[in-house]
Amino acid sequence: MSAALTGRLSIFNDKGSRVFLSALALVIVVAGLGNLLVPSDSVFHVSTLTITLLGKYLCFALLALSVDVIWGYCGILSLGHGAFFALGGYAMGMYLMRQIGDRGVYGDPVLPDFMVFLNWDSLPWFWHGFDQFWFAMVMVMLIPGLLAFVFGWLAFRSRVTGVYLSIMTQALTYALLLAFFRNEMGFGGNNGLTDFKDIVGFSLQADSTRVTLFIISAFVLALAYLVSKYIVTSKYGRIMVSIRDAENRTRFLGYKTEKYKVWLFVYSAVLAGIAGALYVPQVGIINPGEFAPLNSIEVVVWVAVGGRGTLYGAIAGAILVNFAKTRFTGIFPEAWLFALGGLFVVVTIFLPKGIVGLLSKRKSVLDAQSTEKAEAA
Amino acid sequence: MKTVEQAKEILHKEQVWSFMQSESAVDINVDKDIILYIEGLTVSFDGFKALNDLNLYVRDGELRCVIGANGAGKTTFMDVITGKTPCDSGSAYFGQTINLLDKTEAEVAQLGIGRKFQKPSVFEALTVYENIELALKTNKSVLATLFYKITPKQHERIKDVIHIIGLEPQTHLLSGALSHGQKQWLEIGMLLVADPRVLLVDEPVAGMTAQETERTAELLTSLAGDRTVIVVEHDMEFVRSIAKDVTVLHQGSVLAEGTMEEIQNNAQVKEVYLGEDMVSEGGAA
Ligand SMILES: Nc1ncnc2c1ncn2[C@@H]1O[C@H](COP(=O)(O)OP(=O)(O)OP(=O)(O)O)[C@@H](O)[C@H]1O
Ligand SMILES: [Mg+2]
Secondary structure, X not given: OOHHHHHHHOHHHOHHHHHHHHHHHHHHHHHHHHHHOOOOOOOXXXXXXXXXXXXXXXXXXXXXXXXXXXXXXXXXXXXXXXXHHHHHHHHHHHHHHHHHHHHOOXXXXXXXXXXXXXXXXXXXXXXXXXXXXXXXXXXXXXXXXXXXXXXXXXXHHOOXXXXXXXXXXXXXXXXXXXXXXXXXXXOOHHHOEEOOOEEOOEEOOOHHHHHHXXXXXXXXXXXXXXXXXXXXXXXXXXXXXXXXXXXXXHHHXXXXXXXXXXXXXXXXXXHHHHHHHHHHHHHOEXXXXXXXXXXXXXXXXXXXXXXXXXXXXXXXXXXXXXXHHHHHHHHOHHHHHHXXXXXXXXXXXXXXXXXXXXXXXXXXXXXXXXXXXXXXX | OHHHHHHHHHHOOOOOOOOOOOOOOOOOXXXXXXXXXXXXXXXXXXXXXXXXXXXEEEEOOOXXXXXXXXXXXXXXXXXXXXXXXXXXXXXXXEOOOXXXXXXXXXXXXXXXXXXXXXXXXXXXXXXXXXXXXXXXXXXXXXXXXXXXXXOHHHHHHHHHHHHHOOXXXXXXXXXXXXXXXXXXXXXXXXXXXXXXXXXXXXXXXXXXXXXXXXXXXXXXXXXXXXXXXXXXXOOHHHHHHHOOEEEEEEOOEEEEEEOHHHHHHOHHHHHHHHHHHHHHHHHHO
């Protein structure tokens, strides 16, 4: 077998992956130690607020990764991935609610406060089991996965593609937004789920818990990256690219493209669900606002800014745009949406391959210059 | 006793279970020596009949040329039997038993009907090698693909095919960078590596040089026999060089069928399709 062939099977052989994974490891070590070991009056101390903020960015990065897998590699533009993120978040939120136990305002040992407030006398059937951590974690993946499977199966089998599919995903997240706003749904209505106390016995207020959650987010992101990298470099990945570029042609080679798309969509939704589940304990709340169609569109902007179809580009995009958002909204909150829209326009027109594309273009220019010099010499 | 025999058979150590086999062998009944039965096919687009009561029988292992003016329905005929275009009425059978009309594109391909498109449509973001690899005859289920590892034998096969189509220097080049003629060859390679029973080849030599055309003719003739080859082509020189049997389509139905010579002398064909240039060419030949 030729070297080129065996080479591409190795996940670590591309520079982007190495840079990304090293950067992630560095951030974990510096931020983790800087918070726990460096005294809080030192300039090198990393505040817990920063840790939580970084943890949040990592969750967004995971969400962006999930979108890049389907959009960058398979051409499925989902404008509803926020829905899977929110569903994963709600599953985690339900677990955290049950953990409160009788420490709520009304002191009911079983019912969360909002149910007592609504005069409910027993737990709805779908809240059972969420007092178990493992059960909640299974649901974090199962619920988004199942929804993605049903949605994808219906859409892809009927060969809905392009703009129509994107509109359907928007409708999906909007419908869920409306549903979760309703008190009767049993998910806390427009207040959502909040006032969490602890997670598997550890207080959510403690610095060590915060740091641990942040580190877990980083590890999950790295793992998701490696699994996704495996998928996109496998033969499955090449079929995804064929589907993206010429789905009909791929069918004539004997591939049932709708099945490939459905399973990829499910995988992507599960990643988004996990991202949501990691996000909720770090920000301390989940409410229907997470289903807002705008959120899902923002994710697509992150991926476009970073550069789609590279995985690490999506991660970089998510972190950069969110960092900018944190800064920007601190100074000039009303203008953020305009800035985001402007950014998207600029990127689509001038940087179709995103920041990552810009860097690699620069690099190839430099390479070309150096070879020219070498030749001239 | 019989079940014991069967069990023995199943447990035999060299037995390869069907679910582990990379490709389930399709049982095609060609007792009557006919591999494609096309009867009464009619397809209309907004009232316009692209195919109009088309009847065609293709013998197992033959090389058949289909000719006809632009818009005669040649491509549509291929679209229908490969599951791309639904038809209004008629039937299409693969062997005596397999109804092609209720199959999807992927199922038809897995049955062993391969297709080369009129407009070369290779996957431009993949290399030549990867294009061929995707077309390789293997298990095409989702899980098998996810954990797919190429075997040395498959690698050899891919390299052989790349050699046959003469794209060795371009093996690891993105296929988007190929010339039109090279893309045509790549498509032919993708067809070969799929090892189909029936090859539907739509205008293979468009954009090829005279030399390339000649090589294509050789290749297609050599394939016939083991496989059935159906070629649609406008290039009369090319058709004449390969054809034994020719079918002329006109306005969605068969106008004439026979050897090249019979076709050239058929008055009806002369009148509606071949026109003067064909007559004069025929006269010159
Ligand atoms: N999807 C479609 N919708 C509407 N009309 C179509 C469609 N596909 C084909 N047609 C029409 O059907 C007729 C037959 O088309 P077809 O492509 O089969 O012709 P052809 O014999 O392959 O011609 P050519 O030699 O130009 O390739 C043409 O008039 C074409 O315009
Ligand atoms: Mg045609």
